[in-house]
Amino acid sequence: MISDKDPDLGLWGCVVIGVLLIGVFLAVVFAYVCTEYLLDRFDARRRVLVGEGWPLLTLLGANFTSFIILWLSALVFVLASGAELYYQATIICLCAQAVWLSQHLWFYYRDHLRLRYE
Helix, strand or coil: CCCCCHHHHHHHHHHHHHHHHHHHHHHHHHHHHHHHHHHHCCHHHHHHHHHHCCCCHHHHHHHHHHHHHHHHHHHHHHHHCCCCCCHHHHHHHHHHHHHHHHHHHHHHHHHHHHHHHC
């Protein structure tokens, strides 16, 4: 039985916070790598620059696919750990992917307008 006065409980809390911070950092890195790989495979940057096909759908599709891969990976880790942190894992995955989605939407907005006016 663990009591509130257990000195190891404070150490355990620091370990959990440290693992959570490392997990968030790794989620952002994994989201970046996965998204950039998909954008390279779909040739999205060139499509935006030359106006070929549906580049916005390609950007959104690559980011959505990356989110699904990241989310499923996080759910596997949460399930394997036995913790009930599914909601928190989903929020972390959404925030990590939102960073790269905003960057790609800005790239699309900036270069799509340049193509239209030149």
